[in-house]
Amino acid sequence: MSKVITTQKLISVAVKFFENYPTHEEVYVTEDGQPFFEENRAILHADDKEISYKRFVRGFESVEEQPSVIGKDTLKTEDSPEYRGANPDEEKNNYEEKIKELQELELVSNNYNQLRALVHFFGLEVSDQKAPTLITALEEFKQKISE
Structure with a gap:
């Protein structure tokens, strides 16, 4: 059984992204845990999977939610076979x-x-x-x- 991705997990993905890319000021993380440099790429990925994404700015204090395409309560994590990590390069x-x-x-x-x-x-x-x-x-x- 796969785990549900929580907002806290998305925050940890954003924090790790900022650690790995100290020159980037923002990241877009889709509900399946994939980080993107560009909002457009996050939108395309989210639309394909009918999920939403969140925008994080370096030094964020709260999560900026983006509208959900079709609200989903459960999401796959990196432990799930469906997960594929985004490679920003x-x-x-x-x-x-x-x-x-x-x-x-x-x-x-x-x-x-x-x-x-x-x-x-x-x-x-x-x-x-x-x-x-x-x-x-x-x-x-x-x-x-x-x-």
Whole structure:
């Protein structure tokens, strides 16, 4: 039988994260105990598993709860087979690879599958999945990250 993750356990994950990454000022921890550097990555992970996440800021005194997608009372811990520990370096490398892919990609309709995958990866909101809409969203995102 798996253990239930409590807020105290999430706090201990955040504390350990801050010990391991002294230059980071915030972390997002999903209810299954995975820490993320970026809120977007925590949101994507939480949405996939229909759980919520909490934001911790270095030196926190209280937990900042984020809205739950579908409230769950019991969660898996790192002792559960379903748990996979997040590797922040891997997450960062993956993000940087996607940024490079976006910068090198020609934003045209012929590259629809790559456009769609990048929009999903970066969590960009679009009104539809048509190529012109995806291109516009990615162009705006490219401009935003180059500032």
